[in-house]
Amino acid sequence: MEKTVDNSLPHDHSTARGFCMTSAVWMAIATLFGLTTAIQFIAPDLLGNIPWLSLGRIRAVHTNLVIFGFVTPGLLSAALYIVPRLLQTTLYSEKLGILTVFIWNIFLVSMVVTLAMGLTQGREYAEAIWSIDVLVALTFSLIFINLIMTIKQRKEPILYVSVWYICAAVILTTLVYGIGNVIWVPGAGALTGIPDAIILWFYGHNVLGLLLTPLAVGVAYYVIPSACRTPLYSHTLSLVGFWVLLVIYSHIGTHHLLQVPAPTWLKVIAIVDSIGMIIPVAVVLFNLWYTVKGKLGMIHADIGAKFVFTGTVIYLLTCIQGPLQSLPQVQRVTHYSFWVVAHAHMGILGFSGMIALGGIYYVLPKITGRALYSKLLADLQYWLVLIGLSGFMVSLTIAGLIQGNGWLNGETVYRILPQLHVYNIVRASMGLMIVVGSLIGLYNIVRTLFFQPKEVQ
Numbered sequence: 269m270e271k272t273v274d275n276s277l278p279h280d281h282s283t284a285r286g287f288c289m290t291s292a293v294w295m296a297i298a299t300l301f302g303l304t305t306a307i308q309f310i311a312p313d314l315l316g317n318i319p320w321l322s323l324g325r326i327r328a329v330h331t332n333l334v335i336f337g338f339v340t341p342g343l344l345s346a347a348l349y350i351v352p353r354l355l356q357t358t359l360y361s362e363k364l365g366i367l368t369v370f371i372w373n374i375f376l377v378s379m380v381v382t383l384a385m386g387l388t389q390g391r392e393y394a395e396a397i398w399s400i401d402v403l404v405a406l407t408f409s410l411i412f413i414n415l416i417m418t419i420k421q422r423k424e425p426i427l428y429v430s431v432w433y434i435c436a437a438v439i440l441t442t443l444v445y446g447i448g449n450v451i452w453v454p455g456a457g458a459l460t461g462i463p464d465a466i467i468l469w470f471y472g473h474n475v476l477g478l479l480l481t482p483l484a485v486g487v488a489y490y491v492i493p494s495a496c497r498t499p500l501y502s503h504t505l506s507l508v509g510f511w512v513l514l515v516i517y518s519h520i521g522t523h524h525l526l527q528v529p530a531p532t533w534l535k536v537i538a539i540v541d542s543i544g545m546i547i548p549v550a551v552v553l554f555n556l557w558y559t560v561k562g563k564l565g566m567i568h569a570d571i572g573a574k575f576v577f578t579g580t581v582i583y584l585l586t587c588i589q590g591p592l593q594s595l596p597q598v599q600r601v602t603h604y605s606f607w608v609v610a611h612a613h614m615g616i617l618g619f620s621g622m623i624a625l626g627g628i629y630y631v632l633p634k635i636t637g638r639a640l641y642s643k644l645l646a647d648l649q650y651w652l653v654l655i656g657l658s659g660f661m662v663s664l665t666i667a668g669l670i671q672g673n674g675w676l677n678g679e680t681v682y683r684i685l686p687q688l689h690v691y692n693i694v695r696a697s698m699g700l701m702i703v704v705g706s707l708i709g710l711y712n713i714v715r716t717l718f719f720q721p722k723e724v725q
């Protein structure tokens with residue numbers, strides 16, 4: 269896959285390091301907000317109804333932070349090392365990159381403060397107010413410029429599939445973010461009625477499907493063959509998967525709206541193509557797993573690759589559940605329940621989050637020139653996140669089915685709530701493991717970035 273790298277180039281990687289640090293810090297903060305939210309499900313009055321810690325506010329802080337604070341910067345950190353490396357060049361401008369990291373962190377801080385103050389546009393995953401939307405759109409545009417210019421100055425003529433995925437994610441998100449946040453209506457950041465719901469879920473869905481998914485798949489396509497020291501099983505297949513993902517994933521957001529009076533034709537397209545998603549997912553997984561065939565030991569030996577490989581396995585589970593819950597008959601039971609929350613954590617943490625962590629650990633020694641501070645701590649983080657997430661998924665899936673069954677039978681909410689209590693406790697306990705894992709990861713990354721001795725190149 270890879271040719272020898274021109275070592276005469278001044279590799280700086282400060283942008284990749286900046287995004288790495290951003291991801292580690294915000295993962296810890298985001299999961300702490302998640303845990304606080306989970307505790308409120310168990311003891312709603314515990315925090316004495318402090319407004320800025322109320323569930324309605326911190327839930328949005330949590331969801332936005334995991335997407336834009338933890339997973340996206342983590343994947344970008346790996347991506348901004350991978351793309352120049354594959355193209356036999358350096359990143360076009362590290363200064364522009366550092367500026368982007370700086371603006372990125374300003375938008376994250378502003379988002380937390382405004383959402384905690386109750387300043388929200390009230391649209392799920394698009395809660396941030398207009399001025400922050402502008403900053404987000406700006407950061408993606410800056411990364412877009414940096415990537416395109418890097419491609420322009422490349423020495424390697426062939427664009428390996430990771431470059432396709434990573435560039436597509438940035439280019440498409442620059443567009444999708446502005447459209448989905450109705451950025452041309454500064455006050456409301458919204459249209460009205462059903463058209464607004466459709467455009468919101470075009471965004472909410474594509475932030476998963478056209479940002480997190482292609483970034484994660486792009487990183488996996490680099491880490492897995494590199495860790496196995498073997499070429500990718502099939503380049504043709506990799507590009508088939510890329511184009512099918514772009515064609516199918518981009519327009520199925522209405523599967524989030526099967527319970528609302530959206531146009532039937534749109535729902536039918538969303539349902540049919542949600543099932544069709546099996547194709548690009550299967551293509552990616554066959555390709556990666558055939559590459560690993562006979563070399564699982566090499567994956568196991570590398571902590572970065574281990575996180576990434578696990579992410580691909582959870583990708584399979586997420587994408588078995590996804591098409592299933594796109595069926596109206598299934599969604600009639602599972603919608604508006606913890607079942608969907610289980611799927612959300614499986615997809616964002618189990619798939620793209622695991623690959624983000626793996627990407628970081630894989631590139632960290634390369635972007636710092638220092639050995640990882642502690643492989644043991646990284647391994648501990650792996651198990652804490654994996655066990656925490658698994659318990660999280662099982663408890664929420666069961667709780668979701670209890671809720672869905674009650675809903676289907678016309679039960680009143682207050683009779684179901686006591687049945688959920690034990691599952692909420694399990695969820696919070698498992699969440700605590702994920703929080704501890706993220707704090708360990710932060711410590712390990714800080715030690716590696718700032719305190720490990722430089723290795724002789």
Ligand code: HEM
Pocket residue numbers: 295298299300302303304305306307309327330331334335338606608609612613616617621695696697698699700702703
């Ligand atoms: C980095 C890891 C995490 C990611 C990527 C993540 C992601 C998400 C997402 C996407 C949602 C929205 C779910 C939906 O609307 O369907 C959510 C909600 C939530 N998360 Fe997390 N989360 C993470 C960690 C945690 C942790 C450690 C906890 C602690 C227990 C937690 C607790 C919650 C709670 C309580 C909700 C609200 C659920 C509801 O409204 O019913 N999360 N999370």
Ligand code: HEM
Pocket residue numbers: 392476477480481523524542543545546549586587588589590591592593594599602603604608611612613614615616619620
């Ligand atoms: C085969 C691919 C997939 C399909 C067909 C699919 C389908 C769905 C459907 C139908 C829902 C809405 C369920 C409901 O509201 O009742 C949903 C929710 C969700 N999915 Fe997926 N999914 C897929 C993969 C993924 C992946 C890879 C991720 C993460 C990167 C993801 C993240 C989420 C999240 C966060 C939600 C919750 C949205 C909310 O807050 O309501 N999904 N998915």
